[in-house]
């Protein structure tokens with residue numbers, strides 16, 4: 001028998017018609033492509049300059065004097081213990097989208113000063129990671145003049161770039177002549193390490209590069225900066241994980257004494 005239009009004939013000719021009705025057959029759906037595998041999270045060990053930066057910070061907290069203060073010595077130990085655990089754990093590294101603010105026009109000068117100061121190693125390492133820094137303000141409400149004179153960039157913390165839930169490390173940059181209004185950090189112990197510029201806190205002293213200044217939790221402080229150079233500080237915050245993940249930065253005056 002010839003001219004039969006059975007299934008065998010369809011298969012042989014590759015016909016796209018329904019054998020019974022002659023209507024075009026729906027094409028077979030393409031199989032879904034397999035999802036691409038998730039990229040492995042990046043780790044600190046893959047970012048050599050960032051690891052050296054933490055090493056430089058660790059050196060500062062290990063070698064700088066506590067000036068005879070048991071409270072400062074205890075803070076230094078807490079920071080370097082946290083840093084030691086952080087580096088030992090080879091934590092995730094979460095690259096940030098680089099961000100600038102008006103004050104970062106002064107960053108190259110501040111880094112030049114830092115690289116020629118007592119913390120030169122950290123200053124040079126910072127110059128290498130500077131293109132990867134995300135500078136921000138951190139406050140919902142901020143005095144207008146401050147927006148062109150201040151910004152900070154985090155180095156480590158719950159938001160990265162180096163992931164940590166027990167310490168926040170960062171940089172704060174001020175333009176010459178800046179005034180950083182009264183503020184406090186509830187539940188967070190803060191130290192500043194001076195890298196460049198001359199500045200004062202609460203009109204109590206003038207701090208030069210190499211100085212370490214401790215602000216205990218809730219202690220109000222106001223910063224003024226000399227007018228001859230920008231001021232670059234590294235800072236470390238030690239506190240509970242809940243506080244570090246939502247520090248709630250705001251300006252305010254200290255409560256009046258009864």
Ligand SMILES: [Fe+2]
Nearest residue numbers: 183190215221
């Ligand atoms: Fe502060």
